[in-house]
Amino acid sequence: MKKFLVAAIILTGLSCKKETQPAPKITTPPITIATKCGILLNTPTLDSFVYPTYYITVNVAFPDGNELVHIHDNVTGDHDGSWYLTKYDKDSTYCMTP
Numbered sequence: 001m002k003k004f005l006v007a008a009i010i011l012t013g014l015s016c017k018k019e020t021q022p023a024p025k026i027t028t029p030p031i032t033i034a035t036k037c038g039i040l041l042n043t044p045t046l047d048s049f050v051y052p053t054y055y056i057t058v059n060v061a062f063p064d065g066n067e068l069v070h071i072h073d074n075v076t077g078d079h080d081g082s083w084y085l086t087k088y089d090k091d092s093t094y095c096m097t098p
Contacts (some may be wrong), residue, residue: 037095038062044071044088051075060094069096 041069044058052074060069088094 033097035095035097036062037093038067040088040090040092040094041066043090056088058088060092069094 016079037062041059041061044056047055047070049055053072054075055070055072057068057070060067
């Protein structure tokens with residue numbers, strides 16, 4: 001009888017299945033880069049121009065204070081002053097990513 005009880009206990013223990021939980025899905029939130037926008041306080045000055053790239057400097061009023069910003073980009077037309085785009089007019093909005 002003891003052998004039967006021991007065998008029953010062993011078989012009961014072996015027949016129990018451990019329920020496995022699926023691994024939790026780990027999702028990382030997307031990284032968002034906040035843009036920083038401000039108002040141009042002056043018309044930019046041309047620092048240098050090496051075709052097709054222009055380099056300008058402008059003073060921008062950001063919510064956390066004024067900053068001197070150095071910008072470079074490529075001209076879209078002839079090198080006859082087209083480095084100055086209307087988006088760099090005084091009092092226009094300028095946004096940049098940190």
